[in-house]
Amino acid sequence: MVTVDLNADVGEAFGAWSMGDDASVLACVSSANVACGFHAGDPQVMDKTVALCARLRVAVGAHPGYFDLRGFGRRPLAEAPPEVEADVLYQVGALAVFAGAHGVPLVHVKPHGALYNQAARDEALARAVARGVARAGRDLVLVGLASSAVMRRAAEAEGLRFAAEAFADRRYEADGSLQSRQREGALLTDPGAVVAQALSIACEGFAIAADGSRVPIRADTLCLHGDTPGAVENARQVRASLAAAGVRIAPLSR
């Protein structure tokens, strides 16, 4: 039986500002990546978000990013590896204590935005992320881009389980990388296309790349989005279609 995790980024409000519809998207997923206060989220948002995850029985993970509220952690930053390591350790620790306070384990860590993308390509950065996670706990699962050998090796070098992540609503290139968001069509919005890609990755291990070729993608977890009404509806359909296809949806574990 095929098993896959469904994950979503949540807890990205900040102070008076809200972001997305966490309750709706959490109803669709098995794992939550909770913002840790550097690119989004604040302590009270984290407290409420972890409480919601605990109530909905969604596995809690940390979603550390660059210390860049203005840029929502999406702007590449030349941060030295020791800084990245300490930043990841700090954020994972901060989120872990909320998980503990709500009586649930911290299961995984998924870097956010520019840190995720840069670490997928840069050996030193990937190692810094993995070291930060491993210093917080060797039983944590490190989530990274399925096609990133760099991230996989970094996780394994630190004794961490690596969980390969794929995207139901992003167009892939033939080499397994994500098509740049600059390119038209990089984001799948048609519900049928999103569901089809989710099914094809989860059940058959491939996606249709931008050039029409089949690109093999072995994914432990699929990322769903919830920051637009359309995204939430797509997330619901992905979950329903996977279930209908007999796929078991379950959180990551060591």
Next chain:
Amino acid sequence: MVTVDLNADVGEAFGAWSMGDDASVLACVSSANVACGFHAGDPQVMDKTVALCARLRVAVGAHPGYFDLRGFGRRPLAEAPPEVEADVLYQVGALAVFAGAHGVPLVHVKPHGALYNQAARDEALARAVARGVARAGRDLVLVGLASSAVMRRAAEAEGLRFAAEAFADRRYEADGSLQSRQREGALLTDPGAVVAQALSIACEGFAIAADGSRVPIRADTLCLHGDTPGAVENARQVRASLAAAGVRIAPLSR
């Protein structure tokens, strides 16, 4: 035999900015209050500071403050109790993970600056601080102003040990409160006076108040400062004089 803890605030650098001489003051104390990134400190500073504490065998505590780098956490802020609780929990969790990574326990939590002063007087704030600490771990010791019944009750209500703190270099009022820093002479700078007050509090349980009266102060821990060259020298003399007087200097424990 009389036992007392000596504590100091450390790790208050931020990015390119330094603050005080941590190595020198840590050589004098048994406990360190490490800034957690809200009023001072950043993840790399925390990592290095905890490493230094571990090497010098100084007990590690968290020093959470208001999210106010500009004001160094010294400006009273009307933050709602649930925000304070989440802020404390966040910062304690962030520091705890560095302690764990360096193989040392997190022993105590001492609020910083305006949060310390406001919580000493405000029941709801004291309860919020204590709840934040207790949610991070009921074996943590909560450090507060010796004369604050409010803080003591809040700690006890959450099942935390309360450690009463006194100051060797601050002038006391007859009611056990600290004289306002606005008042001339509120800060003792004469080394002899600082040492005398430390000895009198630790060994005899009182200080001479501003009005000349004896004010009883039962202290579990004495705060030393290290942010000026004079302060470091005073800290050295306090430690030496206490040792010469047969006082045992030891960190707090549950």
Next chain:
Amino acid sequence: MVTVDLNADVGEAFGAWSMGDDASVLACVSSANVACGFHAGDPQVMDKTVALCARLRVAVGAHPGYFDLRGFGRRPLAEAPPEVEADVLYQVGALAVFAGAHGVPLVHVKPHGALYNQAARDEALARAVARGVARAGRDLVLVGLASSAVMRRAAEAEGLRFAAEAFADRRYEADGSLQSRQREGALLTDPGAVVAQALSIACEGFAIAADGSRVPIRADTLCLHGDTPGAVENARQVRASLAAAGVRIAPLSR
């Protein structure tokens, strides 16, 4: 002929986070209070917001607040008067350059949130705000709570014109102060009540206080809100009703 200014707080997005519907509320008012980056707003948001005001021929004012993104500038902070003065000067200067770049004058300054409320009562704070504004330009109009003699005197002491502000959708106390938002009914939501209060203040110079008495309010400008769909609709009706009643709506001027 009765003339009144209608003002709204705008430009309160920050980075990836949006806030309210500026375009809709700007269509209803004659003056805009543009956030300056301390409690909300960032340079690009300011650039776009001032461009929008210029296009819609809405007078541009600065809306300085405490340096407190987390609290949206709504949390009272014990900031020393010289800091407040410099903070106001800084924010007014930052906004003024955007106004200049878009070829429109900076007309007024209205403090935001906790700074507005604290300065309405605290003489030293009100003087600090007024000095900050006056140092940026003596031809600027300082907007403050209509019933605040403190703010009026501070403005006049610095040679600034004071513009008295009233609220169409806030319940007044008999002494002309605003009812605390903690109290039920402090915020008028019924469109009829909002329009009635706007008309009564603008045309007759009074409002009906919480205790049923008539409280005299002489207002140069009425504040409208646009952060909820209901608020925008109320703003539209207030404008239409004032126009229908023959009130001339025009921005403030020296």
Next chain:
Amino acid sequence: MVTVDLNADVGEAFGAWSMGDDASVLACVSSANVACGFHAGDPQVMDKTVALCARLRVAVGAHPGYFDLRGFGRRPLAEAPPEVEADVLYQVGALAVFAGAHGVPLVHVKPHGALYNQAARDEALARAVARGVARAGRDLVLVGLASSAVMRRAAEAEGLRFAAEAFADRRYEADGSLQSRQREGALLTDPGAVVAQALSIACEGFAIAADGSRVPIRADTLCLHGDTPGAVENARQVRASLAAAGVRIAPLSR
């Protein structure tokens, strides 16, 4: 008669943290680059720093950087050109109002740290910086790396005067670029070498590059540092030696 400007970065304290010895270095220079609150500086620091410049008759310039206190604006950041333009405009406006309040003109703008270095090489970034400056005022002088044709062209395209900057205490490469700080010897610390390079650039128009060759450098302004005791002493000697050699030291002007 040879004329050159001497400039220094000042006002880089923040809240409780100090940085360098502004009074000493300002005694050596004709122009000051004042931090604007994004990478360092805060409104009160800016107020005091501009007051000090005015008293010492040192020309005031803005020193805008990335919104990155943690990294002191030294970390390259992938900020989009429209953001950079707005950030520069904001910071220049904020500083300009302090200059105005102290009755002195704002003369020049020199980008800080990573923004300076990235804009020296990146056409789009240089244009964004120049546009931000030009929108604040076309009579402002834009200071950039002497060898950067990119910055010179960007300034000229916006109708700004470009002032070429050279460094007395940085080793040059044969192509006129600065040797990377990673390389040993990139920073000249020997006072004789610093003075010799200052004289050779100011009077003869060249420096001796790392490979021993003569690299032509035509400089309108020389940067001196004041963040270490040694740097301040070097700054004093550079000023004295230039004066002794008959060089006139004078601020930039349109």
